[in-house]
Amino acid sequence: MYAYDEIDRTLVNERVSEFRDQVKRRLSGELTEDEFKILRLQNGVYLQLHAYMFRVAIPYGTLASNQLRALAHVARKYDRGYGHFTTRQNIQFNWIKLAELPDALADLAEVGIHAMQTSGNNMRNVTSDQWAGVAPGEIEDPRIWSELIRQHTTLHPEFSFLPRKFKIAITASDHDRAAIKIHDIGLRLIKNEKGETGFEVLVGGGLGRTPFIGKTIKHFVHGRDILSYIEAILRVYNQYGRRDNIYKARIKILVHELGIEKFSREVEDEWQYIRNSSLQIDDEVIEDIRSRFAYPAYEKLPHMPDELRQAAADPDFEAWRKNSVAPHKVQGYSIVTISLKPIGAPPGDATAEQMDALADLADRYSFGEIRVGHEQNLALPHVAKRDLPALWKALDKLGLATPNVNLITDIIACPGLDYCSLANARSIPIAQELTRRFANHELANLIGRLHINISGCINACGHHHVGHIGILGVEKNGEEVYQITIGGRADEGAALGNLIGPGVKFDEVADVIEDVVEAYLALRERPEELFIDTVKRLGVEPFKERVYATR
Amino acid sequence: MPLVNGGKIADDSFVKLAVDTPLPESGDILVPAERFVGEADALLKRAGKIGVIWPNNRDIAELVPYLGRITVVALVFPTFRDGRAYSQARLLRERYNYRGELRATGQILRDQFVFMLRAGFDSFEVKKQADAEAFMQTAKRYSVFYQPTGDGRITALHRRMQLRHSEGVGT
Numbered sequence: 001m002y003a004y005d006e007i008d009r010t011l012v013n014e015r016v017s018e019f020r021d022q023v024k025r026r027l028s029g030e031l032t033e034d035e036f037k038i039l040r041l042q043n044g045v046y047l048q049l050h051a052y053m054f055r056v057a058i059p060y061g062t063l064a065s066n067q068l069r070a071l072a073h074v075a076r077k078y079d080r081g082y083g084h085f086t087t088r089q090n091i092q093f094n095w096i097k098l099a100e101l102p103d104a105l106a107d108l109a110e111v112g113i114h115a116m117q118t119s120g121n122n123m124r125n126v127t128s129d130q131w132a133g134v135a136p137g138e139i140e141d142p143r144i145w146s147e148l149i150r151q152h153t154t155l156h157p158e159f160s161f162l163p164r165k166f167k168i169a170i171t172a173s174d175h176d177r178a179a180i181k182i183h184d185i186g187l188r189l190i191k192n193e194k195g196e197t198g199f200e201v202l203v204g205g206g207l208g209r210t211p212f213i214g215k216t217i218k219h220f221v222h223g224r225d226i227l228s229y230i231e232a233i234l235r236v237y238n239q240y241g242r243r244d245n246i247y248k249a250r251i252k253i254l255v256h257e258l259g260i261e262k263f264s265r266e267v268e269d270e271w272q273y274i275r276n277s278s279l280q281i282d283d284e285v286i287e288d289i290r291s292r293f294a295y296p297a298y299e300k301l302p303h304m305p306d307e308l309r310q311a312a313a314d315p316d317f318e319a320w321r322k323n324s325v326a327p328h329k330v331q332g333y334s335i336v337t338i339s340l341k342p343i344g345a346p347p348g349d350a351t352a353e354q355m356d357a358l359a360d361l362a363d364r365y366s367f368g369e370i371r372v373g374h375e376q377n378l379a380l381p382h383v384a385k386r387d388l389p390a391l392w393k394a395l396d397k398l399g400l401a402t403p404n405v406n407l408i409t410d411i412i413a414c415p416g417l418d419y420c421s422l423a424n425a426r427s428i429p430i431a432q433e434l435t436r437r438f439a440n441h442e443l444a445n446l447i448g449r450l451h452i453n454i455s456g457c458i459n460a461c462g463h464h465h466v467g468h469i470g471i472l473g474v475e476k477n478g479e480e481v482y483q484i485t486i487g488g489r490a491d492e493g494a495a496l497g498n499l500i501g502p503g504v505k506f507d508e509v510a511d512v513i514e515d516v517v518e519a520y521l522a523l524r525e526r527p528e529e530l531f532i533d534t535v536k537r538l539g540v541e542p543f544k545e546r547v548y549a550t551r
Numbered sequence: 552m553p554l555v556n557g558g559k560i561a562d563d564s565f566v567k568l569a570v571d572t573p574l575p576e577s578g579d580i581l582v583p584a585e586r587f588v589g590e591a592d593a594l595l596k597r598a599g600k601i602g603v604i605w606p607n608n609r610d611i612a613e614l615v616p617y618l619g620r621i622t623v624v625a626l627v628f629p630t631f632r633d634g635r636a637y638s639q640a641r642l643l644r645e646r647y648n649y650r651g652e653l654r655a656t657g658q659i660l661r662d663q664f665v666f667m668l669r670a671g672f673d674s675f676e677v678k679k680q681a682d683a684e685a686f687m688q689t690a691k692r693y694s695v696f697y698q699p700t701g702d703g704r705i706t707a708l709h710r711r712m713q714l715r716h717s718e719g720v721g722t
Contacts, residue, residue, distance in 0.1 A: 008695075157667075161637065
């Protein structure tokens, strides 16, 4: 993982002291709430239904064990003993007191964690593949570039007051785990014919009220030019993005209104002015960043150790291994996903005790490293296969061995009306009920890969548009009503789901989802045909007929 | 509204004219963009310094032919959250080499000073007296900068390279 040097540490400390001054001025009345709002948002502080919510960045989803312990400490000391991992590699604390925030930030700064730009109309936390650096077949570690961009976008003097928020994601694998096509800028790391690193650049993806899949603006931007190219996109957006209507202010609307050809010409013109400037990155700079990423000293281990062979006799272990353990680029090692979706609990939550215990397990079994994915699960990226049975036992004791990764109960959900002042409907209780309905592991396994995404309002924080099944809560005549879509996906084949019929009431949602799943089981050609592929083959109609026939 | 210029609170010699205010015989004036462009020749001939107030939704390139002859460009932040003038400022300084006074006007709090200095502003019409008084202290709040801009401050990447070379890394 990336180790902060004195320069990075100084900046984070300077930011903490600036924020301390801002909080002090707010508490003394020197700043109005309206003035303070923008300042606090630039540091991840929202005013929610019950209290301030505090969002902390986990850049590109990489955490060291001491950092996870610091998050546990914040949960325990300043909050109610838990945190909530989000869909953009952040963690949120829901019950923070304003007067204590500067101290919480200072505690986090000690381990190189910050909350800069985790909200507000600026460049948000740069996200990447949670398997970066360990996934087999990856072109190169995208976190080097993520860190370069993280630095460049931090406290940017020109782009800290954009028309709207701006999100960048990077992937370096064929299978896109970073959902780059639903980001303002998506970067796909590729090599040119000379073997040089560069990026396919996508722009204008995003969900919310008007969802769009990102479009390719340039097929190859050389690595040395990536900062100037991003800067050119931002400069065009900063000047021409709409500021008259918050719902039309994202870059996706500008790209849509101008058309991708005209937009890309504007960017190209701007880029010609700045590409040969001090924004150009030479190899030495990249090497310097790379040198501060620690890579484990892997041992030479057998592909199939005895420990694993013996544990295979235990069906519970096998169920977990088959579900949650993925191949690693180094023989003898695995990537272990840790489900934060236990049956009946809010998706993405972890207690301070779980975080501390996981930090210990990471030290023992994963070279002190933990990853956070956009699916609101965690991962241990470097587990020796011989350690899998022991790790499983330890995780099981912590309630962290639910074998439901990528299954129907691995639900992505926003906090919804239980916490959020923007929400129109509850999300978490819907997720909890669904996990109970599909609690039977055999059934969930029989259904196979199926992503359900739930948002409690049109802002789409639960990414419902790109769920295989998407559930959107809205308010209609004072009642919560849920619209259900099918066929969305967030990966390299990103697509928006289609409505299957009229909205349904809170109490009916789980029944309807059961009917959708039943329809799928009846309609699929063979057990290997995933839900998403059946929808692709048949379209929405046959599902609609079956689900709504009796309603 | 106090003016901060050259790092401290200063008197403002400029009078702001509206579109239809009669032109004073002498003295320094700040003129709205549309009036400036319409009457540029007459305005530039008169005695006294001249500056222009340029709105944040008008192409700053239009101002380029006049840059050598004006003393102040005042850019506008109609609200704290509207950041268009940061881009205009950088273009003026870095692309069009404007060296005169670059003034930030509108909703200016101390929390923007560092961003504005980095974008090339050197004078500020500050909303609150306390913020104006805190200028020097606030301007020094940061010592680390990740992005290169025209202000010449050394970036973090650059400093690291200097450190590497002075430590003889790779030798």
